[in-house]
Amino acid sequence: MTTAYISHTDCTLHNPGVGHPESAARLKAIQARLEASDLWPKLVHCTAPEVAWPLVTAVHSAAYVESIRSLFPLRYPVEVDGDTTLSEMSLDAARRAAGACVHAVDLVMSHAVNNAFCAVRPPGHHACRDHAMGFCVFNNIAIAARHALDAYRLERVLIVDFDVHHGNGTEDIFADDPRVLMCGTFQSPLYPYSGGLQGPANMVNCPVPAGAGREEVKAAIQAHWLAAIDAFKPQLVLVSAGFDAHEADPLANMRLTTEDYGWLTHFLRRVADEYCEGRLVSSLEGGYELGALAESVYAHVASLAD
Numbered sequence: 001m002t003t004a005y006i007s008h009t010d011c012t013l014h015n016p017g018v019g020h021p022e023s024a025a026r027l028k029a030i031q032a033r034l035e036a037s038d039l040w041p042k043l044v045h046c047t048a049p050e051v052a053w054p055l056v057t058a059v060h061s062a063a064y065v066e067s068i069r070s071l072f073p074l075r076y077p078v079e080v081d082g083d084t085t086l087s088e089m090s091l092d093a094a095r096r097a098a099g100a101c102v103h104a105v106d107l108v109m110s111h112a113v114n115n116a117f118c119a120v121r122p123p124g125h126h127a128c129r130d131h132a133m134g135f136c137v138f139n140n141i142a143i144a145a146r147h148a149l150d151a152y153r154l155e156r157v158l159i160v161d162f163d164v165h166h167g168n169g170t171e172d173i174f175a176d177d178p179r180v181l182m183c184g185t186f187q188s189p190l191y192p193y194s195g196g197l198q199g200p201a202n203m204v205n206c207p208v209p210a211g212a213g214r215e216e217v218k219a220a221i222q223a224h225w226l227a228a229i230d231a232f233k234p235q236l237v238l239v240s241a242g243f244d245a246h247e248a249d250p251l252a253n254m255r256l257t258t259e260d261y262g263w264l265t266h267f268l269r270r271v272a273d274e275y276c277e278g279r280l281v282s283s284l285e286g287g288y289e290l291g292a293l294a295e296s297v298y299a300h301v302a303s304l305a306d
Contacts, residue, residue: 013089033294048100101144125167158234163242166195213255243287265303
């Protein structure tokens with residue numbers, strides 16, 4: 001099994017402000033943990049390219065994209081959402097984050113690797129079609145999905161989001177698009193206070209209460225995901241990989257453990273192996289307790305590479 005690890009130093013230069021939980025320390029902790037392991041030399045290391053603007057405007061409105069681009073170069077930080085602040089290098093970081101996911105799709109579709117993990121920031125799954133939100137500027141996974149649909153003429157792309165927060169931006173972009181099936185588990189009620197059971201037909205939302213752990217997530221997968229995925233038969237699996245449902249994370253109240261991210265990844269591997277020749281691309285979303293984040297990402301990547 002060949003797994004790509006895709007990142008870029010520009011992603012550490014995005015600075016949303018002192019004390020902000022979505023900090024560069026997240027990527028540094030992840031890389032330090034992987035570098036200290038026997039797994040590191042087995043990965044295919046790739047540098048994230050900058051995403052091409054037409055790929056961004058394929059999922060975000062041209063007016064929104066121009067509103068972000070027109071802010072640069074920045075002389076001082078600019079708040080584009082109550083939780084989302086741009087700094088001098090934020091546009092470069094956002095382009096690398098989306099570019100990593102697009103490059104990962106190209107790698108798995110060309111069979112250069114079996115799967116890929118994109119260690120990038122800012123995250124993306126709250127970014128809606130026409131506005132930034134929740135630490136996110138461009139929707140990295142949505143851009144990758146649209147690229148897969150357009151460039152490779154795929155008809156069925158599965159997006160799985162196991163972040164503790166609902167991926168409202170991804171839902172906003174792909175609601176009622178029959179080419180995309182999105183399956184998500186997330187704590188509810190919790191920011192962004194979306195993800196109802198009666199959502200669009202192609203959205204399999206599985207909200208779980210505060211305090212939920214492995215059993216509740218497994219039950220949701222078995223009750224709601226399995227039949228939908230089997231009926232859909234994806235040609236590519238994309239993962240919004242948030243690790244903030246970990247019991248140690250300070251921004252939520254779920255009880256997943258490091259080991260849970262291993263079995264969850266093995267489940268996604270089995271889905272990819274069964275339906276789409278193992279093609280799977282995962283991109284970092286949340287996860288804010290550095291030790292738990294680093295260990296959980298290690299479990300995730302180790303499961304991808306197993």
